[in-house]
Amino acid sequence: MNTVEKFAGAKFVGQPIERLEDLRFLRGRGQYVDDLARSGMLHAAILRSSVAHGRIRSIDVADARKVRGVHTVITAADLGEPLPRVPMRLQPMPEFEAFGQPVMARDKVRYVGEALAVVLADSAAVAEDALAAIAVDIEPLPAICNWQSAARNETLLFENNGTNVAMTFRAARGDAAAAFKEAAYTRREIFSTQRHFALPMEPRGLLAEWDAACGKLTVSGAAKVLFANRRFLAKQMGLAEDAIDMVEYDVGGGFGARGEFYPEDFLIPFAARFADRPVKWTEDRREHLMTMNHAREAACDIEIACARDGTVLALRGHAFVDMGAYMRTNGAVGARNIAQFMSGPYRVPNIDIDVALLLTNKTPVGTYRGPGRFETDFFRERLFDMAARELRIDPIEFRRRNLVGEAEMPYAVATIAPFESKDALDSGDYQTTLDRCLAEFGWAEKQKLGGRCIDGRYHGCAAGCFIEGGAAGPKESARLVLESDGTLTIYMGSSGVGQGLETAFAQIAADAMEMPLARINRVLHGSTSYVSDGYGSYHSRSIVMGGSALLDAAAKLKQAMRAQAARRLNCGADEVMLADECAAAPDGKSVSWAELAGEPIAAEGAFLNHKHTWAYGAHAAHVAVDPRTGAVALLDYVAVENCGRMINPLTLKGQLVGALVQGLGGAFLEHLVYDDNGQLLVGSLADYLIPTASDFPVIRGYVMESHPSPINPLGAKGAGEGGIIAAGGVIANAVADALSSLGVEPRDLPLSPERVWQLIKDAPSVE
């Protein structure tokens, strides 16, 4: 099943098939978790800490209980011993346990937004009213609001741990110290990226139902990693895994953040069992801003060593990630990626980079699309352009000289320790995506504008290259059922987060079964009852892992169909031909698939994999900077990505462009700002700015396929994140190019008008 074979006979795979999902979404027939209602349902509202760091003296819920329509109020005292903690799903290292988050604060609060109590009431409005009747007394402690003060360890979030540093990862390759000693050129710089996050349009929500008679729990509104979350929840609630059904409905965007195990993923199911009533909770946008995983707040002090001709010899230095108040679920991934993938698609023979994970009194972090990669690509691409400029080498030529070559694959990147994670770039010709990007962009002409002031605005261009990791293992499952009417039903262990899985899986299955797309009955995903074991959607893994599992299930289903047909047609199973929805014997007798499946025929398949795919590409941007206001206009942006094999170019391009515009939000607009007391200063979408339809009107995305991945039978590479990864670095380099005559070098994101204006004002040389 893991044999690498070219996926032959593709009729639907590779075609821009219009999405099956759209038919319900466009008519208002999608069903998201807040659309659900149950008889006898209670509504939950959660009291959250308004203090960033403090000791809880008392929480008095007596008055809240008396509010008309309130059913009950739950505090940490009701949750029993030991107080359950939010689990670590990825990199579950023992060192992180001491920094884990209790599902509700009991002794201390460590960030604004931490849960203190849950009110259950007849309506959401009454539940929210009752929150105001809870009296909370918290003794404030000094708040740690940035990684620098965390590093001083003067105030500790966890006194017993003796430090605010949860972990230091180190990425190593070759001998960086020796390379620096002999290098003709070195440059050291400090960069930073700001705290921002995924912000899907659908707020989080859950509906939990407890069936006391059967001891069964159903949790609707699950997403991303249903089976893993069921495993955690079962343990916390003292239930068998099969006593819990996690059900995903339509999901209004994930981007890495939705579907991770949050405190509410315990609190709401617990409340349903506690009250013995269905309980629904839907967060409001302010809650979302202070409770959903934050991301991206990182800094680095990094040094590059080059030969005179621009050949990169080594990278070394230190990175620092602001983790927020707790280590939870996948919080370590971004930090790990900053260190391990700073080299990106480039040949960097010697690497020594450590990254410290520092706790602060802010919302805990988790992955956001391209975790760590957006940050580290900004650091690297900026450093590359600064080095190239100083060495008087064309920035494109500098990159070409250092891109990993096709013949060097598989190319080992730095190894990370502890956790000893090795990785290698799988396949591809990185020069070709750069060629395509520059050609589509019109680089030869546009680059001449670099640094020129036209009609009062400075023009600048930049281009950069990226890689995108995908296809995390260890496994994915798929089940196919040939129904008695001859149609096919697909059950997947993957999860939908709005990316169009149903269409892509239908395309793969139709080709694998050599049947019309219209005969795919339904594509069902997002329930722990559909397949025996599922792993979900993260790390751009669904198409590669789920799609490959589908191929395995299709092969097994065909085998079962042949065996069934052989009995009907009196021939050997291996003699049966399956074509045109008929099974035929060598003597010409045949039976239709519908007749064959008098009883539905089912087969379950799986795909096991421990290697990663590496989609790759290049971005180029043309900006114009108004020196009077600091406003940066994006005049053109081209993004190119090669994903080995395209399943659906329409949805692939949708991922590329959508991710890119998110990345532009991170480059220009989005910022979760805290004050010195740990108060989050953005409380609405009027403060937290994401891109709108008029912000970036010229975006051109191009998707390519070649050099199929050797590690899966589809040859596909995960490609949901590439658009976002390069955006920060390319934009900052374009602004630097525009303002080169002023000597402006952006070192921090976001490039808000205020920041750019200040950079110009502080510029060392004015023309």
Add this chain to the structure above:
Amino acid sequence: MSIKFEVNGKPVSVEVEPRLTLADCLRHHLRLTGTHVGCEHGVCGSCTVLVDGAAVRSCLLLAVQAEGAKVVTVEGLSRDEGLTPLQASFRKHHALQCGFCTPGMITTAHALLSEEPDCDADRVREVLSGNLCRCTGYISIVEAVLDARAAYKGGGNGA
């Protein structure tokens, strides 16, 4: 309070608290869950419905303010079978991914094209800039709306 208004061509009568928003009334009292609530403060546009022909944010309107009005939701802009030209254009251009902002985009675009079937790309961007989408990057949405203009020209109502 008891209120009466028209939703998608049908008269409705609902008993509501004065503080109930029109969005919550549509979603939870009338079970028209195609209208989505993304921010509850009038910024994201997911809850956009048509009130007497104008695109409005149903999270910023109280249900009682709809007394006597003609309200149209995304369900009312849809056919039982198949897609309208505007919806088909969204599908063709892959102008939606997760689908959460989509009903607000459809209602907003319908109101725009009904009033200004000759609008240009800048006008489409300007009007849609009040509706947030986190998935698509908007390029495909603008293309879809421009491509659907033909169905609204010459007095056409997009049907």
